[in-house]
Amino acid sequence: MDTHSLARGRVVVVTGAGRGLGRAHALAFARAGARVLVNDLGVAPDGTSAQETPAAQVAGEIRACGGEAAVSADDAADPSGAANLVHTALDRFGRLDTLVNNAGFLRDRMLVNLDESDWDAVIRVHLRGHFLPMKHAAAHWRAEAKAGRAPDARIVNTSSGAGLLGAVGQGNYAAAKAGITALTLVAAAEFARYGVQVNALVPAARTRMTERVFAGTMAPPPDGAFDEMAPENVSPLVVYLGSTASHGITGRVFEAEGGRVSVMDGWHRAATADKGSRWDPGELDGPVRELLSKSPAPSPVYGAAE
Structure with missing residues (x-):
């Protein structure tokens, strides 16, 4: 399969594409032949305003390599901004084939210290910014x-290990990312009739958002060594899922880190006790503990004390 033609002719919208993972995704799609709408608000890692225009810089990189790109500074979490993303792609390129939802920021606090505004802001940009x-x-x-005109369309959403396992100090972010995972499953079921496949990505990479969380553990490797935490390692899976080559793959969650690609296995019924009638609260201790003994132990929350 020729990488340089994998997305040829497709029009791709990437939100949060000015830096980090989004930038890597936009450049990778362009190398695969796609025309890319580079969306970014140009905000700081905590969502506050910044003066930079990274989306224009990424679009310039794409054009410098012979690709086609347009720029969007729309707020994906705003109704008119989200609508304009679609309209801009259609106006500039005449079609829309793939949507990559990637925009986000962090406002980390322990739950007892988490301000309501920081909760609302993170839920807004991640969960509403996907919906x-x-x-x-x-x-x-x-x-x-x-x-x-039957579409052969793709949506790739961005979840997180925090959304699957939880992360100490990231209750707002973990809740938003868990919501994105569930939203992906619902969208895959609802959009299938329109020719749309929807999957989610759990990336692990060194970006502005993760450098503080994993301080000291994500340093670049020596020259010439494989950089497992480079954002560019994640993008090939995103390009594949956003292309027609991924036909038939929908409603799944994938993890990408370094050279590893994994299919994530979500909630399943592990063990059941059925009395056949209503339980009395006083008789549940034994059955519940027996069920737990038959079930796999949950993976630890990121950052929890061992």
Whole structure:
């Protein structure tokens, strides 16, 4: 399979594409032949405003390599901003094939110290910032399907290990990322009739968002050594999932780190006790403890004391 033609002819929107993982995704799609709408607000790691225009810089990199790119500074978590993402792609390139939801920031606090505004801000940019672009993109693809122009569309969402296992000091972020995982499963089921596949990514990479969380453990390797934490290691899976080569793969969660790709296995019923009638609270201790003894122990929360 030729990497340079894997996404040829496709139009891809990448949110949060000015730096880190989003930038790596945008450049990788361009190398694979896609036309890319580079979306970024240019904010600081905590979501506060910044003066830089990283989206324009990434679009310039793509054009300098002979690719096609446009820039969007729309807020993906705002209804009109999310709608404009779709309209801009259609106006500039005439179509939309793949949406990569990647925008996000951190405001870490222990739960007892977490301000409501920091909760709302993180939930907004991550969870709402996934829902609204998906809603507007899917509305376009539904209209295309009803008009007899069957889409072969893709959505790649961005979850996190914190969303699957939890992370101490990141209750807001973990809740948002867990919500994205569930949202992905629902979207995959609902959008299938319109020719849309929806999957989620759990990336592990060195970015502005992770450098503080993993301080001291994510240093770049010596020259010439494989950098396991480079954002560029994650992007090949995103390009694959965003291309037609991933036909039939939907409603799944993948982890990408270094040279490893894993399929994540979510909640499943592990063990059951059925009395056949209503339980009395006083008789549940024995059955519950027996069920737990038959079930795998949960993986530890990131940052929890061992």
